[in-house]
Amino acid sequence: MDSDTDESGRRKGGRRNPFKQLEQLRARADAVTDGINFAREDDRSLEASRERLSKVLKRYEDLKDRLSRDSDKMIYERLLKDFEAARVAQSEEILLEAEQWNDGLLATIRERVHMEADRKAMGQTGMPLDxxxxxxxxxxxxxxxxxxxxxxxxxxxxxTSFAGEPCETFHCVLESKSFLEKLTVIEHTIPFFLPIREAENDFLSSNAMKFIDYVGALLQSYVDRREQVRLIKELYGNQIGELFHSLTYNLIEFVLDDFDCKVTVSLRYADLVSVLPSRIRVLAWPIHPSKKALITDKKGSGATVAKSIPSRLSYAEDALRTMSLPEAYAEIVLNLPRVLEQIFSHTGHVATFQSQQR
Incomplete structure (x- = not known):
């Protein structure tokens, strides 16, 4: 600052220094631009993450398609023939009650297959028929x-089944070299992203029955979660702006956008045998400028940037915690206009949403 101007840029004598004013305006513009750029960087980072996830999902679909056409398809067809031959040759199908399914029965099945294998190895007349x-x-x-x-x-x-209707059939084959040795998984048609080998290491050597039950629960839960997502896409696809999920469907996120209010739903499942989520977050993000707050950017420049303040929809989280995804979705949509009116009564959100539903 020269000796002829004060701190405000005003010349001594009452006149403003136009060069000083220009410098101050540029400084303010730079501060605001930094804040806007910071917000844009956040948006670009989120968009990049979504793009990477989309590419991963596409690669998964391509890989699954290749596997189904090649080695996995060959295994599936071979096992299908083995199981069909066993079904044709069976003397009867025994329906077991819960208490009849136990280690003793599994031991009987193991003894049966080993005696049959031994009898065939020695020839039909090598052992007396029992x-x-x-x-x-x-x-x-x-x-x-x-x-x-x-x-x-x-x-x-x-x-597996969903809503009482049959879905896929999966196969798993166990083998042991002798009756006294532990069982191992030699072939299966279970999706590669489900932890079949981890289950084998954890259960099969010590408790084969527990392994068999766990794999059944694992497959049924996976199909149930997958079919829930498929059904909401089929029924409400025109209302869903974005939808992402993991391969095992234990992480699901989607967006319901009504133009003036964006509702984001995030679901996490405690484990792979869960059909109801354990961690749920449903937020309503206003897009209308009247519901935005000005906050200081992280660079400390003093610039302010418009940020939306979300509202948590507890009624929607309660529905997702106790109902299947399609049922909960219908409950959320039914009550959403009323809840948004209570939260954002000073904006035009509700009218827009109701007109879209019609």
């Missing part, structure tokens, strides 16, 4: 059917 072990029953418990396969193998067929 009418009891000459039978070839299958055992059904819940969504599982256990078969005695050729070659001392035990086959488990998992039949």
């Amino acid at each position: 009418p009891h072990f000459n039978e070839k029953p299958s055992y059904r418990i819940g969504n599982k059917v256990l078969f005695c396969l050729e070659g001392s193998r035990i086959g488990i067929q998992y039949e």
Whole structure:
């Protein structure tokens, strides 16, 4: 500052210094621009994350398609023939009650497949025929059917369903070199992203029955979560702006956008055998400028940037905590205009949303 001007840029004598004023205006513009750029950087970072996730999902679909066409398809077709042959050869299908499914029954099945394998290895006349072990029953418990396969193998067929309608059938084959040795998984048609090998390490060597039950729950829960997402896309796809999910559907996020208010739903599942989420966050983000706050940017320059203040929709979180996703979605949409009117009564959000639903 020269000796002819004061701190405000005013010349001594009452006149303003135009050069000083220009410098001050530029400084203020730079501060505001920094704040806007900071907000834009946040938006670009979020958009980049979404783009990366979309690319990962596309690569997964391509990989799944290739696997289904090549080696996995060959395994599936071969196991399908093995299980169909066992079904044709079975003497009966035994329906088990919960208390009948136990370690003793599994031991009986193991003994049966090993005796059959030994008898065939020694020739048809090498061992006396035991009418009891000459039978070839299958055992059904819940969504599982256990078969005695050729070659001392035990086959488990998992039949999944959704809303009472059948979905995919998966297969898993267990084998042991002798009756006294532990069972191992030798082949299966379970999706590669589900932790079948981890379950084998955790359960199969110590408790084969627990392993079989866990895999059944794992598959059914995966199909249930996947079908819930498929159904809301089918029923409400025109209302959903964006939808992301993990391969196992234990992380689901989607957006409901009514132009003046964006509702974001984030669901996390405690484990892969859960069908209801454990961590839920539903937020309503106003887009209308009357519901925005001015905050100082992180660079400390004093500039202010417009930021939306979200409101948490507790009624929606309660619905998602106790209902299936399609049921909860219908409940959320039904009550959303009333709740938004209470939260944002001074904006035009509700009218816009109601007109869109019509």
